[in-house]
Structure formats: structure tokens, C-alpha cells
Amino acid sequence: MEGVLVIAEAQAGDAPISEATLKTLAVAQKIGGAALDVLWVGSDLAPLLARAQALAKVRTFLTFDDPRLAHPTATLVAGLVAERARRYAHVLMPGTSYGRDVLPRLAGLLKTPMVSDVLEVMGARTFKRGIYAGNIHTVVTVPDGMPVLLTVRLASWQAVAPGAGGGIPVEPCPIPETLPETARFVALAVDPSDRPDLQSARRVVSGGRALGSRENFALLERLAERLHAAIGASRAAVDAGYAPNDLQVGQTGKIIAPELYLAFGISGAIQHLTGIRDARTIVAVNKDPEAPIFKVADIGLVGDLFEVIPELLAELDRQGAEP
Amino acid sequence: MKILVAVKRVIDYSVRVRLKPDRSGVVTDGVKLSINPFDEIALEEALRIRERGEASEVVVATVGPRDVQTQLRSALAMGADRAIHIESTDPVEPLSVAHVLHALVLEIEPGLVILGKQAIDDDLGQTGPMLAALWGRPQATFVSKLTLKDGVALAVREVDHGLETLALDLPLVVTTDLRLNTPRFIKMPDIMKARQKPIVTRPFASFGLDLPGLVLERLEGPPERKSGIRVESVAALVTQLRERGVV
Structure with missing residues (x-):
């Protein structure tokens, strides 16, 4: 051995x-x-x-x-x-x-x-x-x-x-002629997006229940495209059906460590914070100034995400942020 | 067909867990204890299978100290038919739990064993696959949808890149993910009924296991993130991001 x-x-x-x-x-x-x-x-x-x-x-x-x-x-x-x-x-x-x-x-x-x-x-x-x-x-x-x-x-x-x-x-290595077949692969349904992989992305744009619907969740996509970021979601957003399960970030989802994590409308349950503890810079945008996410955020902004996201897109261009 | 559900008692998910001042363990005095949420989902799934007429009996088993019977009574109130309590005052590692469950499986001969994909205290996620290995039966972990037909289970698994579907021969071991179901609430009459249901207790020592386990060196708090800043406008936010070199 x-x-x-x-x-x-x-x-x-x-x-x-x-x-x-x-x-x-x-x-x-x-x-x-x-x-x-x-x-x-x-x-x-x-x-x-x-x-x-x-x-x-x-x-x-x-x-x-x-x-x-x-x-x-x-x-x-x-x-x-x-x-x-x-x-x-x-x-x-x-x-x-x-x-x-x-x-x-x-x-x-x-x-x-x-x-x-x-x-x-x-x-x-x-x-x-x-x-x-x-x-x-x-x-x-x-x-x-x-x-x-x-x-x-x-x-x-x-x-x-x-x-x-x-x-x-x-x-x-030698492989037996007959392999056990008690467990058989049937299908793999993969999310067809060509965005960077959530687990290894340098930047992640993430949304919570405050997004309110699957359609609204698409708002994040424009920002993710602009920043060449992966998209993540809180458990609440996944449970509500706004985002697929493989985007869930947290204790029971994916544990990630991007350079930049942007959380929109995520209150910051302890199970979610577990998933982002190693992110280098955490940005939180939330309407509720008391949301627990602000305790771990490096930069916090109290505001309505539906106003902040379009403004952020414009401001990134204005200040010439790299894509 | 019988279904065996393994449950573990843990500190309730809503409790903010703290280290004891001497770091010998975590504070449990006066802290709410519950069935591991993933195991509750496992029990709910077993009950639904029985209610569909696809299983005859749901047996719930746990390893823990004497007062873990409180959680077994909850499991019986949810609808399990009977319970087995393997009594141990010391914490027991997944490999030993898997050996105990394997011994129970050989007695009960279930068609299905369901348990949580991980316990929310040690976050190890080992017991299910270890049991499947000892038993020599297939496993489906992280399952979010389960259907049974003609001795075959169709399991949809939550994997890193999407959803994987497996077909597996019974008997097998299933571990549950969060979206498999939402466990039912316990009603008052069910609590009364549960008092009549049997709990059999056996000492952990009677299984004759003396397996070497991991040595716990110490516990420590994780490094704290230092507190950040608030900005008042989107322009200030982007300026901050630019200064930090992240956009």
C-alpha cells in the first residue's frame, strides 16, 4: 500500500x-x-x-x-x-x-x-x-x-x-467481459446554455426569490452576458421554479469561489452563505437593509434590483468595465 | 415490499450552531433537535410509495442515545409502521452505521432503503453508498424523482451538469435530494396513534462492531469575513468594483 x-x-x-x-x-x-x-x-x-x-x-x-x-x-x-x-x-x-x-x-x-x-x-x-x-x-x-x-x-x-x-x-486495466447491469444510465438532461460553468466561473451573477418569476430571472442573463459570468440562484429561487436545480448555490447545492459574486434579491440564509464564503468579492443588492447577506457582503447596495440591474449595465459601459 | 428508512437526529436546521468555549464540541444544551431534513424527505417518499400501494410496510431505524426516541415518535406520527432504535451514547461514524443498517437489511429484506443524501451536522454524505456497497446492491444518490415499476426503479438524480436518469434493479439504496418531495405536517391524532406503534431497542454493542474510526484532533471556528462597506448608488458600486480590479 x-x-x-x-x-x-x-x-x-x-x-x-x-x-x-x-x-x-x-x-x-x-x-x-x-x-x-x-x-x-x-x-x-x-x-x-x-x-x-x-x-x-x-x-x-x-x-x-x-x-x-x-x-x-x-x-x-x-x-x-x-x-x-x-x-x-x-x-x-x-x-x-x-x-x-x-x-x-x-x-x-x-x-x-x-x-x-x-x-x-x-x-x-x-x-x-x-x-x-x-x-x-x-x-x-x-x-x-x-x-x-x-x-x-x-x-x-x-x-x-x-x-x-x-x-x-x-x-x-482489464475489464470483465460481463459488467454488472443492476444500475443503467438512461438519460442526461443538460442545461443548454453556453455560459461559463458555475463551479469554475470567475464571476457569478446570482438571483433569489425577489426576482419573482422565471421571466424576470432572465434579467440576470443580460448582466451575466455583459460580465461573461455564470448564473447562480438561491434555493428559494430554485424551489419556486425560477431557475433549474443545477444553478443552486449553497450547502446543498454548489460551493463556489469566484472572484466576483453578485447577489440580487438574495436574503442570505446561512445555507446560501456557506456556498459563497470563499468568493473574493461579494456584492449584495437587496431592498431590505436588514437582510443577512449584507453581513458578509464586501459591497452592499440597498435598492430595488429591477432598477439597479439596468442602471448597472449602463454604468459598467460608462466606466468602461472590461467584459 | 418493505421499505427501510434510516434517519439521524441532528441540531435543527434553524439553529445557529456555536462551538463550546473549550472547543470540545458544539453547544447542544437547550438546542432544538430534529430529524435530519433529508431523512424526513426519505420518510415522506417511503410513505407516499406505501400509500400508492407499492409497499406494504415502512420501517424507520436510527442510531442514537436513549432520548432519540422523541424523533422516532415523530417518524411514527408521520406514518411509519414501526421503529428500530439502535442505542448508542457515543457518536457513531457512517461506516459503522452502514454496517448496522446492513445487518437490519438482512433481517427485514426491504425492496428499498431510503435515506438522506447527507446529514446537516457532519455533512459527510457517506452512509447511503457505504450501505449499498456492503449490501452489494445498486445505489441512486441525490434523487429528486423516483418511480417504481416491475421491480425496476427509475431515479432522476441532481448532478453537477443537470439531471441524470438511471434505471436500477430492486432492491436498492436511494439517497434523497431536497426537491424529491415536501414532507407532511404531523397532525394531533397522528401523535396519539403513534404512541401505540412499536419501537424496538437494541444496544449498538450487540452488533459486535469495533471498527477503527477517524481521530478528531480539534474543532475551530471558520475564518470570519471582515465586514464590508455600503454604497449609496450604482455609480459608486461600479467605481468600487473598478478599484478592486474585478470588472
């Missing part, structure tokens, strides 16, 4: 390497260890692996490459990789919906505890993570003699920069 294994985010072969994988590699490098291997599960991985050759400090790429793995389920993946994973001192996955699905199942198969959502590496076996929606931090140690399994809290980490790299050997 030695070395660090990173199980990469499942992704299409023609897309750039997932930010989630690059951030997980940053954690792996922080931990150090005898060697770093990256395991990829998917279909037609060759183009992806070619681009991944630029990664530095990786010993081997392990692959489970099969057309039947184009949409891998946790039920399938955990069983498939368990024998390989058993050989490592550390097994890491990104804290995406994929990693949070696969890794606890793998931990169950290996009968070992797991550390979820690591925000800081204090030592090779000691980690800091948040509890109670991030309101309290806890430092935990994985005792000697058992593997360290952890997921990475993406908002707390920077992606590794591609290095010179090159010459990383690819080792295909």
Missing part, C-alpha cells in the same frame, strides 16, 4: 481536462507520497489522455476504457476500480456529484472510513474539513494502517498548472 491514486472526473474525451481533476491533483501534490497515478474511467479516452500528457509529476495513467463506460454509474465504477484502489495509501476524488457518489461506495467496498470535502491538507493523514454547513471546521486524522480515502472541496483549491510533462505511460 503506497502512493497516491487520483480517480479523475468522468468527462467527454473532446473537452478540456476537467478543472475538478486538476484541483484534485493539487491536493495529491500537497500530500506528496511515493508516486502519483491517475485513473480514468470512460469511453474512447485516447484524445483525453493525449492532452493529459502535459500534466507534471504523474507516474502512470491507469485506464478503464470501454464503450459501456461512456456514462459510468457509481454502482459500476466503484466495483470496477476497487482491486486497483486497494494498492494505494491514498485514493482521492473531486468533490463533484460523481466523486461524492463513487468514493463512499468504494470506501464501503474497502470497508474503510473516508474524509469528505477536504479543504486543507495539514499532513499526509490529517485534514481540515467543514461541518454544520461550514460554520465549524474540524481537523481529523486517519489512523495508521488503513488507506486514506478523501474527496476534495473544489472551492478551496487552485487547479494545477500544466507542466512540461510528457511520456506518461498508459496502462489499460
Whole structure:
């Protein structure tokens, strides 16, 4: 049992390497260890692996490459990789919906505890993570003699920069002829917008229940376009049907760390604030001067968002803000 | 078909959780305790499946100290048929809870186990998938829509890039997301009726588990954000953003 294994985010072969994988590699490098291997599960991985050759400090790429793995389920993946994973001192996955699905199942198969959502590496076996929606931090140690399994809290980490790299050997892992079929992929409904990804966007424009309707929510889109920002939403806005669920920011939605977070008509429930704690600059616009969001905002403006947004668009142009 | 629902008692979501002054834990004295909201959604879903005639019995189980029976009575008042209380005075980690649930699953033989995708106290999100692994059955996590037909579950999952639909063979483990349903309110007559329903108590020690767990080194408050400024106009807002170099 030695070395660090990173199980990469499942992704299409023609897309750039997932930010989630690059951030997980940053954690792996922080931990150090005898060697770093990256395991990829998917279909037609060759183009992806070619681009991944630029990664530095990786010993081997392990692959489970099969057309039947184009949409891998946790039920399938955990069983498939368990024998390989058993050989490592550390097994890491990104804290995406994929990693949070696969890794606890793998931990169950290996009968070992797991550390979820690591925000800081204090030592090779000691980690800091948040509890109670991030309101309290806890430092935990994985005792000697058992593997360290952890997921990475993406908002707390920077992606590794591609290095010179090159010459990383690819080792295909054997795949059984018959795969378990108790869980079968049926469909993925993706939001068709071409806006930046909420999880990794530099700027996020976010709306709450005060938007009042799905149509009004579209107001945010003009501003998001102007700022080349992703769109987010509070739980209240999602529950009210103004925005799709994958835009939800907060404890039970996405935890994000953009350079700029603009909150319109979001009161600032503690569960929402959890999701934006790591944003560099938080701007709050709300009619209610007592709204809790103002307590965490770097810049607050009391006002009606329906007046502020058009004015803001004009003012950004007037002051020559960069797009 | 039976449905097993696992619930955990947590500090109520509306409470602002504070560290004890000596940082040995969080303040729980006089603090409202409730069923983890995601587990309440799990129970509601199980009850709806039973009410549609697709399940015969809903069993609710929890691991916790003696007075966790208050929350089990709430679960029975919501409509669960019976409850199992695994008594433990110490906190129990997800892997141990998964082992306990697995033992219960082998006795009860449910077609479906439903539990929350995470508890709002430790935010770990491990118990469901760990149970599915120990049981050797499929899992559907973060589920916002669930339908059952001919021994197959169709589960819509909330994933990072949208909604994923899986077809899964029963029996299986489902973990719930917020939008799966809205749990019902408990009515007075239901509380009376719940008093007659059985709660079986078993000591945690009777499961013979002695698993090594994580070592808690310390608790600390998160770094505070320093308080910001108020601006009076949109022009001043943009000027501030320009000065900070973010637009």
C-alpha cells in the first residue's frame, strides 16, 4: 500500500481536462507520497489522455476504457476500480456529484472510513474539513494502517498548472467481459446554455426569490452576458421554479469561489452563505437593509434590483468595465 | 415490499450552531433537535410509495442515545409502521452505521432503503453508498424523482451538469435530494396513534462492531469575513468594483 491514486472526473474525451481533476491533483501534490497515478474511467479516452500528457509529476495513467463506460454509474465504477484502489495509501476524488457518489461506495467496498470535502491538507493523514454547513471546521486524522480515502472541496483549491510533462505511460486495466447491469444510465438532461460553468466561473451573477418569476430571472442573463459570468440562484429561487436545480448555490447545492459574486434579491440564509464564503468579492443588492447577506457582503447596495440591474449595465459601459 | 428508512437526529436546521468555549464540541444544551431534513424527505417518499400501494410496510431505524426516541415518535406520527432504535451514547461514524443498517437489511429484506443524501451536522454524505456497497446492491444518490415499476426503479438524480436518469434493479439504496418531495405536517391524532406503534431497542454493542474510526484532533471556528462597506448608488458600486480590479 503506497502512493497516491487520483480517480479523475468522468468527462467527454473532446473537452478540456476537467478543472475538478486538476484541483484534485493539487491536493495529491500537497500530500506528496511515493508516486502519483491517475485513473480514468470512460469511453474512447485516447484524445483525453493525449492532452493529459502535459500534466507534471504523474507516474502512470491507469485506464478503464470501454464503450459501456461512456456514462459510468457509481454502482459500476466503484466495483470496477476497487482491486486497483486497494494498492494505494491514498485514493482521492473531486468533490463533484460523481466523486461524492463513487468514493463512499468504494470506501464501503474497502470497508474503510473516508474524509469528505477536504479543504486543507495539514499532513499526509490529517485534514481540515467543514461541518454544520461550514460554520465549524474540524481537523481529523486517519489512523495508521488503513488507506486514506478523501474527496476534495473544489472551492478551496487552485487547479494545477500544466507542466512540461510528457511520456506518461498508459496502462489499460482489464475489464470483465460481463459488467454488472443492476444500475443503467438512461438519460442526461443538460442545461443548454453556453455560459461559463458555475463551479469554475470567475464571476457569478446570482438571483433569489425577489426576482419573482422565471421571466424576470432572465434579467440576470443580460448582466451575466455583459460580465461573461455564470448564473447562480438561491434555493428559494430554485424551489419556486425560477431557475433549474443545477444553478443552486449553497450547502446543498454548489460551493463556489469566484472572484466576483453578485447577489440580487438574495436574503442570505446561512445555507446560501456557506456556498459563497470563499468568493473574493461579494456584492449584495437587496431592498431590505436588514437582510443577512449584507453581513458578509464586501459591497452592499440597498435598492430595488429591477432598477439597479439596468442602471448597472449602463454604468459598467460608462466606466468602461472590461467584459 | 418493505421499505427501510434510516434517519439521524441532528441540531435543527434553524439553529445557529456555536462551538463550546473549550472547543470540545458544539453547544447542544437547550438546542432544538430534529430529524435530519433529508431523512424526513426519505420518510415522506417511503410513505407516499406505501400509500400508492407499492409497499406494504415502512420501517424507520436510527442510531442514537436513549432520548432519540422523541424523533422516532415523530417518524411514527408521520406514518411509519414501526421503529428500530439502535442505542448508542457515543457518536457513531457512517461506516459503522452502514454496517448496522446492513445487518437490519438482512433481517427485514426491504425492496428499498431510503435515506438522506447527507446529514446537516457532519455533512459527510457517506452512509447511503457505504450501505449499498456492503449490501452489494445498486445505489441512486441525490434523487429528486423516483418511480417504481416491475421491480425496476427509475431515479432522476441532481448532478453537477443537470439531471441524470438511471434505471436500477430492486432492491436498492436511494439517497434523497431536497426537491424529491415536501414532507407532511404531523397532525394531533397522528401523535396519539403513534404512541401505540412499536419501537424496538437494541444496544449498538450487540452488533459486535469495533471498527477503527477517524481521530478528531480539534474543532475551530471558520475564518470570519471582515465586514464590508455600503454604497449609496450604482455609480459608486461600479467605481468600487473598478478599484478592486474585478470588472
